Amino acid sequence: MTPAARLAAAIELLDALPGAPAADDLLSAYFRARRFIGAKDRRAIAERVWGVVRRRARLAHALARAGVAEATGEGAGDSAPWLAGRPFVLADLMLADGLAPGAVEGLFDGGPHAPPPLSPAERDLLEVLAGQPLEAADLPPHVALECPAWLAEEAARGLGAAAADELAAQRDPAGTVLRVNTLKADRATALAALAEAGIEARPLDLSPWAIAVEGRPNLPAAAPYRDGLVEVQDTSAQLCALLTDARPHQPVADLCAGAGGKSLALAASMANSGRLVALDVDKRRLDQGAGRAKRAGATVITRHHLRENDRWADRNAGKFARVLVDAPCSGSGTWRRQPAQRWRLTQADLERLRATQAGLLDTAAGLVRRGGRVIYATCSLLEAEGAAQVTAFLARQPRFEVLPAARVWAALGERRGDLGAYPGDPDDPFLRLGAHAHGCDGFFIALLRRRG
Numbered sequence: 533m534t535p536a537a538r539l540a541a542a543i544e545l546l547d548a549l550p551g552a553p554a555a556d557d558l559l560s561a562y563f564r565a566r567r568f569i570g571a572k573d574r575r576a577i578a579e580r581v582w583g584v585v586r587r588r589a590r591l592a593h594a595l596a597r598a599g600v601a602e603a604t605g606e607g608a609g610d611s612a613p614w615l616a617g618r619p620f621v622l623a624d625l626m627l628a629d630g631l632a633p634g635a636v637e638g639l640f641d642g643g644p645h646a647p648p649p650l651s652p653a654e655r656d657l658l659e660v661l662a663g664q665p666l667e668a669a670d671l672p673p674h675v676a677l678e679c680p681a682w683l684a685e686e687a688a689r690g691l692g693a694a695a696a697d698e699l700a701a702q703r704d705p706a707g708t709v710l711r712v713n714t715l716k717a718d719r720a721t722a723l724a725a726l727a728e729a730g731i732e733a734r735p736l737d738l739s740p741w742a743i744a745v746e747g748r749p750n751l752p753a754a755a756p757y758r759d760g761l762v763e764v765q766d767t768s769a770q771l772c773a774l775l776t777d778a779r780p781h782q783p784v785a786d787l788c789a790g791a792g793g794k795s796l797a798l799a800a801s802m803a804n805s806g807r808l809v810a811l812d813v814d815k816r817r818l819d820q821g822a823g824r825a826k827r828a829g830a831t832v833i834t835r836h837h838l839r840e841n842d843r844w845a846d847r848n849a850g851k852f853a854r855v856l857v858d859a860p861c862s863g864s865g866t867w868r869r870q871p872a873q874r875w876r877l878t879q880a881d882l883e884r885l886r887a888t889q890a891g892l893l894d895t896a897a898g899l900v901r902r903g904g905r906v907i908y909a910t911c912s913l914l915e916a917e918g919a920a921q922v923t924a925f926l927a928r929q930p931r932f933e934v935l936p937a938a939r940v941w942a943a944l945g946e947r948r949g950d951l952g953a954y955p956g957d958p959d960d961p962f963l964r965l966g967a968h969a970h971g972c973d974g975f976f977i978a979l980l981r982r983r984g
């Protein structure tokens with residue numbers, strides 16, 4: 533493909549984005565239907581699309597200042613109206629790539645598969661944008677942070693001055709992190725197997741199971757992945773599983789198991805012995821977990837699909853030593869990986885999520901036995917989904933108390949012998965992780981003990 537044809541494809545995809553349920557799925561379907569597009573072209577097209585999405589607010593701001601205001605109304609229009617793909621790509625070429633107007637005009641030459649030639653108004657636009665920086669000094673803070681204004685305020689409520697750095701870090705792409713599956717290998721063995729498969733990798737200090745890989749290797753085709761030695765899992769999710777402190781022979785419930793990422797880590801912590809029930813309302817995701825468990829050799833996991841008016845929680849009241857609630861949330865800690873999400877979330881969505889989180893916490897409280905623990909986690913930077921949820925829970929459920937995460941970490945460290953320094957603030961009872969502070973996805977983890 534020519535560079536111009538790649539731009540035409542990126543514009544087509546950006547135009548389709550507002551109506552697509554998920555940006556990832558849109559790109560996958562687009563490339564699946566066009567198998568003739570080679571790997572390098574795919575990468576270039578995807579990079580442009582994701583780049584524009586990551587720079588959306590700043591580009592929209594520059595376009596609005598230049599007088600382009602044909603907002604189509606999708607998303608949080610206050611700070612970053614969604615325009616058609618074409619003006620966004622024009623602005624991206626000027627502000628992010630730093631091209632001169634003539635170079636952009638050369639790409640929009642109307643040739644076969646290239647975007648149609650520039651209109652006189654677009655030529656004028658390029659002249660206005662010429663030499664402008666992406667990071668203009670007068671950008672409103674939430675625009676500079678690529679975040680709807682109301683979400684920037686929500687983040688600041690809990691994180692205070694650290695919110696700006698954390699949100700800024702969420703603008704960048706995230707690397708791939710693997711978790712060693714200790715049911716099959718230790719970290720040194722997994723690193724050796726990755727090296728043999730030609731994958732450059734290194735251990736990370738934050739988690740005893742974590743390995744960072746260089747670039748974007750084709751993991752599903754690599755032997756260490758196919759053989760279940762490693763799983764893709766960010767370090768923060770690993771620490772959530774680690775702090776769950778699921779032990780061999782214990783009864784453990786993973787209440788929001790999804791496709792089982794954390795269930796697999798729990799199964800490894802339990803050395804495949806005891807009882808580990810993976811639950812979710814989404815049967816499709818639970819079913820996906822079955823294949824992953826097989827690959828990982830995680831035989832201790834059983835699955836239960838939670839239906840409406842399900843009696844499972846009543847039948848299992850008070851039975852579990854650990855109940856992990858990896859609750860559905862805004863995903864604001866994972867915007868590096870899902871950059872379009874921030875523009876899709878509405879205040880009404882957040883309210884709905886908060887109600888679901890509170891309901892899940894209460895369900896978990898009913899499942900846990902005396903002396904057992906509810907582990908509440910969200911991949912969120914928002915106070916409303918973290919500490920505020922816990923405060924409300926403790927008011928509703930006085931039988932529970934907070935176990936300081938630093939204390940649990942220290943006890944784990946003594947038992948395991950392979951943990952580094954506690955990564956959070958030792959004076960904070962909760963562990964809050966962030967892309968800026970820790971280089972991992974943003975996460976909130978609270979450990980809640982039912983009094984004995």
Ligand SMILES: C[S@@+](CC[C@H](N)C(=O)[O-])C[C@H]1O[C@@H](n2cnc3c(N)ncnc32)[C@H](O)[C@@H]1O
Pocket residue numbers: 769787788789790791792793794795811812813814817838858859860861888892
């Ligand atoms: C953050 S994801 C879980 C990710 C998963 N634990 C992992 O590590 O891969 C949240 C999950 O909660 C599930 N969920 C939403 N509402 C639920 C409910 N009321 N009960 C149980 N699961 C629910 C969603 O289907 C989703 O799979």
